[in-house]
Amino acid sequence: MRSPALIALGSELRRYRLAADNMTQSHLAKLINYSEGMISNVETAQKVPRHDFVERCDQALNTGGALLVLHGLLKYDTHPVEAFARYTDAESQANAIYMWEFVVIPGVFQTPEYARALLTAGRPTVKPEIIDDLVAARMQRQDILSRDRPLDLIRQIREDQ
Structure with a gap:
């Protein structure tokens, strides 16, 4: 079962990415040095991202820390760490x-x-x-x-x- 916090993070990542001049996953992947698949997995709430990934997305998309706040909520979810x-x-x-x-x-x-x-x-x-x-x-x-x-x-x- 996907957590509400993970779903919200993925949804907001996608919203910010598209708001950035309709940026593609491929373009964001190049900016943050992660794979396009990773971005897709986070946006669809299939994978819990590491802090570094969210931090890079936050900077590249200029979200003012919004993605990091959502990532902070994940610490109360079911990921083993x-x-x-x-x-x-x-x-x-x-x-x-x-x-x-x-x-x-x-x-x-x-x-x-x-x-x-x-x-x-x-x-x-x-x-x-x-x-x-x-x-x-x-x-x-x-x-x-x-x-x-x-x-x-x-x-x-x-x-x-």
Whole structure:
């Protein structure tokens, strides 16, 4: 099922492209250095675009950030990387995190290699570029550890075990 945000982004991309002197997908593809097929897939809500793609379209079509705003809504949809955004949004605002993990190093402390191994093992049929996106998203979470006021990490151990 295609998400409303993805449909809206595709529709607006097409509207802005056509408003730009009836620009073709081929012409836009050359301007942004992406394939015509990618533009078609985004316009028809068949593919979730990366931020870079939307940023280039936004600049080429002079939308004033409108496409980027719509792209921001995608982080709450079902794309494997973006669906985790609600958690990471809350995590980035937290003062403390209480966590319990069983045998696995918590995601915020994982190295890229460790994260890739876990993500690949858990999703053996997923395309490598999706795994790359998931690893990058996990590594970006580590920003909360080096901000001006790092959060407190509290590990709870149950005494009754």
